[in-house]
Amino acid sequence: MCHAAGLRVQPYNLEWLAFAAGRFSTYRACLGTKLSCIGDWIVSDIRNVILVTYDCARADVVWDFQNTTFSELASHGCQFRRAISSSPMTPVSHATIFTGLQPYNHGLRRLFREPLPETVPTLAEALSEQGFFTAALVSCPGLMKWYGHCRGFQHYDDWLPPLPDGSDPLSVPDVKLRGLALKRANQVSERAIDLIPGLKDKDRWFMFLHFFDAHWPYEPPETSDRQANPYEGELLFADKHLGRIVQCLKDHDAFDDTLIVILGDHGEDLAGWYPNDKSGAENLHPEEEGHGCCLYQQTQHVPLMFSHASIAERSIETQVGLIDVAPTIAGMLGADFRGQPDGVDLSGTIRTGAEPPERVLYAETMHPREIQENTGKFPEIVNSQCIWLDPQRKIMRWIGKSPEYVMFDLSADPLETNPLPAPDDLIARYTWPEERVGPA
Ligand SMILES: [Zn+2]
Numbered sequence: 001m002c003h004a005a006g007l008r009v010q011p012y013n014l015e016w017l018a019f020a021a022g023r024f025s026t027y028r029a030c031l032g033t034k035l036s037c038i039g040d041w042i043v044s045d046i047r048n049v050i051l052v053t054y055d056c057a058r059a060d061v062v063w064d065f066q067n068t069t070f071s072e073l074a075s076h077g078c079q080f081r082r083a084i085s086s087s088p089m090t091p092v093s094h095a096t097i098f099t100g101l102q103p104y105n106h107g108l109r110r111l112f113r114e115p116l117p118e119t120v121p122t123l124a125e126a127l128s129e130q131g132f133f134t135a136a137l138v139s140c141p142g143l144m145k146w147y148g149h150c151r152g153f154q155h156y157d158d159w160l161p162p163l164p165d166g167s168d169p170l171s172v173p174d175v176k177l178r179g180l181a182l183k184r185a186n187q188v189s190e191r192a193i194d195l196i197p198g199l200k201d202k203d204r205w206f207m208f209l210h211f212f213d214a215h216w217p218y219e220p221p222e223t224s225d226r227q228a229n230p231y232e233g234e235l236l237f238a239d240k241h242l243g244r245i246v247q248c249l250k251d252h253d254a255f256d257d258t259l260i261v262i263l264g265d266h267g268e269d270l271a272g273w274y275p276n277d278k279s280g281a282e283n284l285h286p287e288e289e290g291h292g293c294c295l296y297q298q299t300q301h302v303p304l305m306f307s308h309a310s311i312a313e314r315s316i317e318t319q320v321g322l323i324d325v326a327p328t329i330a331g332m333l334g335a336d337f338r339g340q341p342d343g344v345d346l347s348g349t350i351r352t353g354a355e356p357p358e359r360v361l362y363a364e365t366m367h368p369r370e371i372q373e374n375t376g377k378f379p380e381i382v383n384s385q386c387i388w389l390d391p392q393r394k395i396m397r398w399i400g401k402s403p404e405y406v407m408f409d410l411s412a413d414p415l416e417t418n419p420l421p422a423p424d425d426l427i428a429r430y431t432w433p434e435e436r437v438g439p440a
Contacts, residue, residue, distance in 0.1 A: 046308055047257040048132075048199070049329055050207045050245075053097075054238055054303070055090060055140070056214040056291065057264030059083065060274070061232060062303040068226075068236065069243035073260055073307035078350040082319040082391050083304035084361045085266045088291040090142035093265040093322060094149055098122045100326040100341025102362055104433035108147065109366045116148035121339035123326040124152030124206065130335050133202035137191050139183035139212035141169055153208070157191060159183065176289065184221070185211050189241035193248045200252065204333075209245070211238035214268065216290045229273045256309055259332050263322060264302035266291050274298065276415040287378040292367040295386040295396060296416050300363050306332065306350050318355045319391050320346060321362075361388040366435065387430055395422045397432060 054062065063081065065071050087093040087103055095101075095108040095116050100123075103109045108116045116122075128134045135155035143149055143158060150156040160181045163169050169181030188209055199205050213220070213234040220233030222240075227233040242262075249255040268290050271280030276298050279288035291299040304320065306328070323343030330337035331347030349356050368381040385397045392411045396419070397404055405427050406419035 045257045045310065046259045046332055048205045048207075048254070049259040049261060049333060050209060050249075051097075051325070051329065052242060052260065052262045053094070053208075053210045053265050054214065054235060054262065055210065055212045055265055056231075056268040057235060057303055058267035058274070058298055059264065059301040059303050060298075062235065062264065065236075065239070066226070068239045069246060070239055070262060070303075070305075072243075073246070073262065074305060075313050076309050076311050077305045077307035077313060078311050078353075079313075079315045080304040080320045080346075081315050081317055083263070083302050084319060084321045084363060084388055085264070085300050085302045086322060086361075086363045088266040088293075088295065088299040088363070088365050089367055090140065090265055091147045091149070094143060095120075095147075097263070097265065097322050097325050098124065098149060099339070100323050100337070100343040101339075102323060102342045102433070103364055105342060109364070110370055111142070111367065112146075113370070115146060116151070118148065118151070121337070122149075122152050123329060123337060124208070126152070126330065126337045127204075127206045127333070127335055128152045128154060131203055132335075133199070133205040134207075135195055135205070136208040136210070137183075137188050138208070138210040139188060140210070140215065141178045141181050143210060144170065155195070161187075179215055180217070182212050182215070185213050185238040185241035186221075189244045192245045196245075196248050196252055196254060199254060206329075209242070211242070213238045229270070231268065231270055231273065258308070259329070260307045261305070261325065261329060262307070263304045263325065265322070267297075267299040267302055269294070269296070269298045278416075287368065287371060287381045293365060293371065293381060295363050295365060295384055297410070297414075300386070308332075311350060312353065314353045316349060316353075316355060317391070318358055319361055319388055320356070321359075323361075358390050360430065362386070362433075364433070383435060385432055387432075389426070395426060395430075399435060 062070060085093050086096045089111060092103050092108055095106045099106045099120050106116060106120050108114055124134045134153045136153045137157045145158055160169050160183055163180055169178050172178050188211060192209060214231060218230035218234055220230055220237045222237055224233055224236040227236055249258060269277050269279040269288055271277055278284040278296060285294055287293045321343060324346050327337055327341050327343050327345040328347055331345035346356060364385045366383050368383050372378060382401045383399045386394055388394045393409060395405055395407050405422035407422040408416045
């Protein structure tokens with residue numbers, strides 16, 4: 001286990017700790033008496049949860065969707081409008097989602113180099129131990145069993161079809177080509193719909209669904225009149241198939257007691273389809289191919305929503321992180337989540353709408369060095385880290401490059417085209433985690 005208190009970016013302040021402690025004691029008082037309610041806690045029938053990843057989903061795109069499954073669920077959803085992903089890489093981000101830990105604390109920081117250490121507690125493991133049936137349907141090589149995200153899932157379907165040339169995607173050394181491997185959203189929904197009738201026999205259950213469609217290449221099987229480009233068509237295709245799953249839940253009387261959580265594990269840079277894009281051969285970052293090398297908003301600002309009939313539609317503007325997902329799901333279910341997550345339980349905010357105190361958030365990418373090692377290309381690119389001081393200001397660290405630290409004022413410069421000098425006192429205020437990998 002690689003918890004190291006000295007490496008933690010100062011995540012909490014006293015105001016936050018008081019807020020969290022109050023919520024925790026109220027939550028404890030409600031445990032075991034599901035139908036009782038104290039103070040501002042609302043009676044809830046939440047028994048089960050579906051956690052849905054729209055892979056590569058940018059917040060600015062998904063929040064704009066109208067007349068979709070996402071927007072329908074948002075009508076009973078607590079929408080965290082300023083959610084930050086800790087990593088632009090699928091396996092790293094999902095390790096954070098399932099553990100509540102920053103990458104430097106869970107230890108999975110690169111592609112196909114290290115799995116999630118077995119000593120790090122996961123949400124699925126905790127829920128399984130507490131009697132939940134746990135199932136996952138995942139759609140890409142980045143979530144194959146080798147990484148260890150499967151720990152705690154009683155059913156973990158990581159089957160992938162062969163690549164277009166018939167080869168096994170996991171035998172292809174080129175990581176980018178592996179990204180062509182895809183279990184399409186219609187295949188995910190068919191498998192989920194096969195599972196749902198059997199859930200009647202389970203006391204409580206947790207299902208994880210992963211839609212990888214919006215990953216490169218952007219070739220949606222159908223065109224929607226709501227899409228601005230093929231990337232959006234991919235997201236809308238996944239959304240349509242989530243709709244089939246939601247309908248199946250309703251048909252089997254399983255919708256009303258199920259919390260549905262939707263998030264993007266990271267966003268996507270579309271090389272010019274959106275005004276803040278910076279990737280591509282003609283742009284500032286030729287090394288960036290969709291996501292992985294940079295920490296700009298288009299890849300780190302993600303949608304995050306908790307939806308259930310008992311939840312009032314609301315938007316939370318305080319910045320939160322995907323580090324908060326596992327402790328919050330546990331809180332919503334009245335379950336215990338052992339370990340010491342970097343994230344916090346936001347279930348009080350979801351139920352009451354009370355804005356949590358602002359916290360500093362963090363993201364990192366160790367992918368640039370991997371690209372250099374794998375391809376010999378881009379000798380000038382470096383790994384990077386980022387700290388969001390608040391929703392307006394972020395400090396980017398390009399490790400070993402000069403200037404090493406820059407600051408962006410997101411209110412004056414939302415497209416992040418004007419890097420500013422980062423004040424020394426702000427740089428010094430935070431502990432920047434080491435680049436080391438693996439357990440301490
Ligand atoms: Zn991903």
